[in-house]
Amino acid sequence: xxxxxxxxGSGPAGGVTAWALAQAGWSVTVLERGRNLRxxxxxxxxxxxxxxYGSDEVKSSxxxxxxxxxxxxxxxxTQSEAAAGTERSTQGAVVNMGAxxxxxxxxxxxxxxxFWRQDFTQFSDLGPVDGAQMADWPISYDELAPFYDEVExxxxxxxxxxxxxxxxxxxxxxxxxxxxxxxPTGYAAQLLADGARRVGFNPFPYPAAVxxxxxxxxxxxxxxxxxxxxxxxxxxRGDSLVSFLNPAVLTGNVQVIPxxxxxRIETNAAGDKATAVHYYDDQRVSHSxxxxxxxxxxxxxxxxxxxxxxxxxxxxxxxxxxxxxxGRNLMFHNFILGGALYERDIQSLRAQSxxxxxxxxxxxFTGPEIQALGVPYIKGALVQLGSGLPLLTEAYxxxxxxxxxxxxxxxxxxxxxxxxxxxxxxxxxxxxxANNRVDLDPxxxxxxxxxxxxxxxxxxxxxxxxxxxxxxxxxxxxxASPGAIGAAVIPNALISDAAPSxxxxxxxxxxxxxxxxSVCDRYGRLHEVDNVHVMDASTFVTFPGFNPTVTILANAxxxxxxxxxxxx
Amino acid sequence: xxxxxxxxxxxxxxxxxxxxDVLRGGGAVVASFGLFGCxxxxxxxxxxxxxxxxxxxEGQSLFLSAEEVQTLDALTDVFIPADLDAxxxxxxxxxxxxxxxxxxxxxxxxxxxxGPFSDRGGAQRNDFENFVPLDRYEEMAWRLxxxxxxxxxxxxxxxxxxxxxxxxxxxxxALNEAAGGYGFESFAQMPAATRELLLRAGGNADIExxxxxxxxxxxxxxxxxxxxxxxxxxxxWDFTGYMGDVQPRGFSAEQVENPDNPGLLDMLPVKRxxxxxxxxPQAALLAVPSLDELQKIQQxxxxxxxxxxxxxxxxxxxxxQGRWSRVRNRVAQLxxxxxxxGLA
Numbered sequence: 001x002x003x004x005x006x007x008x009g010s011g012p013a014g015g016v017t018a019w020a021l022a023q024a025g026w027s028v029t030v031l032e033r034g035r036n037l038r039x040x041x042x043x044x045x046x047x048x049x050x051x052x053y054g055s056d057e058v059k060s061s062x063x064x065x066x067x068x069x070x071x072x073x074x075x076x077x078t079q080s081e082a083a084a085g086t087e088r089s090t091q092g093a094v095v096n097m098g099a100x101x102x103x104x105x106x107x108x109x110x111x112x113x114x115f116w117r118q119d120f121t122q123f124s125d126l127g128p129v130d131g132a133q134m135a136d137w138p139i140s141y142d143e144l145a146p147f148y149d150e151v152e153x154x155x156x157x158x159x160x161x162x163x164x165x166x167x168x169x170x171x172x173x174x175x176x177x178x179x180x181x182x183x184p185t186g187y188a189a190q191l192l193a194d195g196a197r198r199v200g201f202n203p204f205p206y207p208a209a210v211x212x213x214x215x216x217x218x219x220x221x222x223x224x225x226x227x228x229x230x231x232x233x234x235x236x237r238g239d240s241l242v243s244f245l246n247p248a249v250l251t252g253n254v255q256v257i258p259x260x261x262x263x264r265i266e267t268n269a270a271g272d273k274a275t276a277v278h279y280y281d282d283q284r285v286s287h288s289x290x291x292x293x294x295x296x297x298x299x300x301x302x303x304x305x306x307x308x309x310x311x312x313x314x315x316x317x318x319x320x321x322x323x324x325x326x327g328r329n330l331m332f333h334n335f336i337l338g339g340a341l342y343e344r345d346i347q348s349l350r351a352q353s354x355x356x357x358x359x360x361x362x363x364x365f366t367g368p369e370i371q372a373l374g375v376p377y378i379k380g381a382l383v384q385l386g387s388g389l390p391l392l393t394e395a396y397x398x399x400x401x402x403x404x405x406x407x408x409x410x411x412x413x414x415x416x417x418x419x420x421x422x423x424x425x426x427x428x429x430x431x432x433x434a435n436n437r438v439d440l441d442p443x444x445x446x447x448x449x450x451x452x453x454x455x456x457x458x459x460x461x462x463x464x465x466x467x468x469x470x471x472x473x474x475x476x477x478x479x480a481s482p483g484a485i486g487a488a489v490i491p492n493a494l495i496s497d498a499a500p501s502x503x504x505x506x507x508x509x510x511x512x513x514x515x516x517x518s519v520c521d522r523y524g525r526l527h528e529v530d531n532v533h534v535m536d537a538s539t540f541v542t543f544p545g546f547n548p549t550v551t552i553l554a555n556a557x558x559x560x561x562x563x564x565x566x567x568x
Numbered sequence: 569x570x571x572x573x574x575x576x577x578x579x580x581x582x583x584x585x586x587x588x589d590v591l592r593g594g595g596a597v598v599a600s601f602g603l604f605g606c607x608x609x610x611x612x613x614x615x616x617x618x619x620x621x622x623x624x625x626e627g628q629s630l631f632l633s634a635e636e637v638q639t640l641d642a643l644t645d646v647f648i649p650a651d652l653d654a655x656x657x658x659x660x661x662x663x664x665x666x667x668x669x670x671x672x673x674x675x676x677x678x679x680x681x682x683g684p685f686s687d688r689g690g691a692q693r694n695d696f697e698n699f700v701p702l703d704r705y706e707e708m709a710w711r712l713x714x715x716x717x718x719x720x721x722x723x724x725x726x727x728x729x730x731x732x733x734x735x736x737x738x739x740x741x742a743l744n745e746a747a748g749g750y751g752f753e754s755f756a757q758m759p760a761a762t763r764e765l766l767l768r769a770g771g772n773a774d775i776e777x778x779x780x781x782x783x784x785x786x787x788x789x790x791x792x793x794x795x796x797x798x799x800x801x802x803x804x805w806d807f808t809g810y811m812g813d814v815q816p817r818g819f820s821a822e823q824v825e826n827p828d829n830p831g832l833l834d835m836l837p838v839k840r841x842x843x844x845x846x847x848x849p850q851a852a853l854l855a856v857p858s859l860d861e862l863q864k865i866q867q868x869x870x871x872x873x874x875x876x877x878x879x880x881x882x883x884x885x886x887x888x889q890g891r892w893s894r895v896r897n898r899v900a901q902l903x904x905x906x907x908x909x910g911l912a
Binding site: 184225 | 646647648649651653655679680681682683684685686689695696700703704705706708709712713722725726729764779783784786787788790791792793796804805807808809810811813814815816817818819820821823824825826827828829831879880881882883884885886887888889890892894895896898899900901
C-alpha cells in the first residue's frame with residue numbers, strides 16, 4: 001500500500017486529493033506555483049483564516065492571485081494561423097487561470113452544477129462527428145454520484161432540489177437535498193427568469209459552493225456582487241483551500257510548498273516508473289522530491305505543459321504521450337453572451353453572481369434543421385442568468401470601443417453595461433479536436449527559462465452551429481423579460497476563432513481504455529507510467545456545458561479513494 | 569510605513585442606496601469643476617501633496633517631478649475631462665500614477681492594496697491602506713513593468729522590456745516638445761481642445777506609447793479604490809453612482825431581491841421568480857426615470873454586449889497588462905468579426 005504522494009497544483013483537484021490521502025494517513029507534499037494569500041493557512045481552522053483578497057478591481061487588473069502575464073506568459077494562435085505558419089498571434093495572459101494556494105477556486109463564483117448522465121456516453125448515443133474526436137468516458141455518472149454527494153457536503157453547496165425541473169434530475173439524480181437553501185435571487189435574475197418562463201424555459205436556483213447560512217464556521221454570503229474574479233472578503237465561499245487543503249494540512253500529514261513550479265517528472269530508464277519531480281523555487285533554485293505516487297493537478301494547459309517538458313528517451317514526445325494525445329483535445333466553454341437592456345438600474349451586480357440557471361438549451365438537438373447546419377447534432381449548455389459588471393471592468397470595456405474623452409465619460413455616466421443590462425451566458429460545449437492543443441512555444445519563455453505553453457484553437461462547426469441555433473432562442477428569452485427595451489446576443493464562436501478566456505478548461509490528457517487513443521486510464525493513470533496519475537480536468541473526454549469544478553472535485557476524489565484502497 | 573489617503577466620511581444616511589442623490593443634496597459634490605475644460609483650459613500651477621498622502625521611505629522620492637506631474641495632469645484631463653461632474657484632475661489621477669511609478673519607494677510597495685475591507689463598507693479599520701508585502705516573484709514582476717529590464721539578464725528572458733518610468737518620462741517630454749511646435753510653452757499651457765487635437769493627430773511614437781499606458785492607468789486611478797491615490801473624494805464612484813466596495817456590510821435579502829426604485833411593473837401583483845420569498849415586493853409609487861440618451865446607446869448595444877460576462881471581462885483586464893492597445897485589439901477583433909459574420 002503506497003503511502004507518499006507528491007501533488008502538483010493546489011486547486012480543486014489537488015486540494016481534494018491531498019485531503020483524501022491525508023485522511024487515510026498518507027504523507028503528501030503539494031507543490032503550488034502561486035503564493036498563499038490566506039493568513040493562518042495550515043495553522044487555524046478555516047473559519048478563522050484571514051484573507052489578503054478584497055473587493056478591489058485594481059488588484060484584479062494587476063493579476064493578484066494570477067500568474068503574472070510577463071513572468072509566466074502564455075501564447076496563442078488560431079488553427080488557421082497555425083496552418084499558415086504563424087508561431088503565435090498573442091502573448092500574455094491569454095487563457096491563463098489563477099495561481100495561488102487554492103488555485104483558481106480562490107476567486108471563482110463557485111457554480112456547482114453536475115454533469116449529466118448522457119454526457120458520459122455521448123459517442124455511443126449520438127455517433128461520430130467529422131473533425132472531432134468524440135469518445136465515451138470510461139466511467140459513468142453513477143460511478144461519480146457518491147463522490148458528487150460527498151464533495152458537495154464537504155464544501156457546502158446551496159440549492160433546492162424541489163425547484164429543479166424533472167428533466168434535470170432525471171439526468172443528474174441526487175440522493176439527498178443540498179446542504180443549504182439558495183441565496184436570495186438577484187432582482188435582475190428575476191426579470192430574466194420571468195422572460196425565460198414566458199418562452200417555456202424552467203429557471204431554477206443555481207447550485208453554488210457558497211454559504212447561504214453559516215457553515216463550517218464561516219458566515220453566510222451577503223451578495224456583495226464582486227464574486228467572479230475576486231477572493232471572498234468574508235470567507236463565505238467554499239473552495240479548495242478552506243474546504244480541503246487547510247483541513248488536510250491541519251492533520252499534520254500534508255505540506256504545501258508555495259512558489260514551487262514543477263518543471264520535470266523524471267522516470268527510470270524503462271520509462272514505466274516516475275522517480276522524481278523537479279521544481280524551481282522563487283530563487284530559481286532547483287529541487288527534487290520523490291514519492292510513491294506523482295499526482296498531477298495543474299489544470300489542463302499546465303498539466304499538458306509539464307508532461308511535454310518531461311520528455312526523455314523513453315518518452316520522446318512527452319511523458320505518457322505514445323498516443324500523441326497529450327495536449328490535444330483542449331476544450332473550453334465557448335460562451336454565447338447575451339443581455340437584456342432596461343431603462344432603469346436593475347441592480348445586476350447585487351447578487352451572488354448569476355443566481356439562476358436554465359438547462360432547457362442543453363440538448364442534444366437533432367433533426368434535419370440541425371443537420372442543415374452541418375453537424376449531426378448540437379449540444380448546448382446551461383445558461384447562467386443575471387450577471388453584472390463592476391465599474392473598472394466596465395471602463396476597460398468602453399475603452400476598447402469609445403477611446404478616451406467625453407464619449408467614454410458619458411458611457412460611464414449612463415452606464416448601459418453595468419446598470420442597465422442584465423447578462424446571461426450559455427457555457428457552450430466544445431467538442432474535442434485533435435488540432436485544439438497545447439504545445440511548447442518554440443521561442444517564448446517564462447522567467448525560469450522554460451518554454452511557455454502555446455494554445456492553438458478554433459471552434460468546431462458544432463460550436464458555430466450551436467451558436468446559430470440557440471442564439472435566437474436566448475434572444476427571444478431576453479426580449480420577453482418584463483421591462484426589457486432591447487436585447488442582444490453575441491455568439492462568440494461565430495465571431496472569433498481565438499481561445500475564449502472563460503476559465504473553464506478540459507481535455508489535454510484524456511482518459512480511455514485504449515492506450516492508442518488516450519493518455520490515461522479510468523483512474524487517471526498514465527497508460528505507460530505506473531505511478532503517475534492525472535487528477536484534474538485534463539482527463540475529461542468531453543466537456544459538457546456545465547461549470548466543471550464539482551465534477552473535477554468528484555472525479556479527483558474518486559481516483560484518490562482508488563489509490564487509497566489499492567485499486568490503482 | 570506610509571499611511572494611505574484618508575477616505576472622506578460620508579453623511580450617515582449615505583448608507584441608503586441612492587447615494588448620488590444624497591451626496592448632491594448634501595452639497596458634498598466635489599467642489600472643483602476642474603482646472604481645465606470649463607475654465608478655458610489654462611492649467612493652474614502644479615500638484616501639491618495633500619495631508620494623508622502616502623510618504624515614501626526615507627531617502628526615496630517620487631519618480632515624476634512636479635513639472636512632469638503637471639504635464640500628466642493635463643494629459644489625464646483629456647482622458648477624463650471635467651464637466652458638470654469631476655474629471656481625472658479632480659480625482660488626482662496623475663498623483664496616483666506617480667505613486668505607481670514610485671511604487672518601490674514605499675514599503676510595502678504600492679502595488680496591491682490590502683484586504684479584506686476598507687472602512688467604507690462598515691468595517692472599523694481600513695485594510696486597503698496596508699499594502700501587501702511582495703514576495704520575490706511579485707517584486708520582480710513589478711520592477712520589470714515599472715523599471716523595465718535595464719539590461720539585467722535575469723529580467724530579459726523574452727528580450728529587453730521598456731519600463732513604464734521611461735515611457736512616462738520620454739512621453740511627457742515629447743508632449744512638451746510637441747506643444748512647442750504649436751507655439752506653446754508647454755503642453756499644460758495649451759487649451760483643452762488643442763491638447764486633445766495634438767493627441768489625436770498622432771505620429772509621435774513616444775506620445776503614442778505614453779497614451780497607450782496612461783489611459784489605462786488613468787482609468788485604474790479614476791475608478792479604482794482611493795487607497796491607490798486616485799478617485800479623490802470618491803469622485804469616480806460618485807458621478808457613476810457606483811457603490812464601491814460594500815464589504816462587510818453587503819446587501820440584505822430584501823436589497824438583493826427588490827429594486828430600490830420600483831417601477832410600474834413592480835407594483836403589479838405578479839409573483840416574480842424568487843428562490844425563496846423572504847420579503848414582499850415594494851409597492852411604493854415612484855417615477856421611473858426616462859433616459860432619452862439610451863436611444864443612441866441602443867445602436868451600439870450589440871457591440872457592447874461582446875464582453876458582458878464576468879469571465880471574459882476579467883480575461884480582458886488581465887490580458888491588458890496596463891496597455892490600452894491590448895484592450896482595443898481584443899475588442900476590435902471581436903467587433904470586426906461580428907460585423908462580418910454574426911447572427912442575422
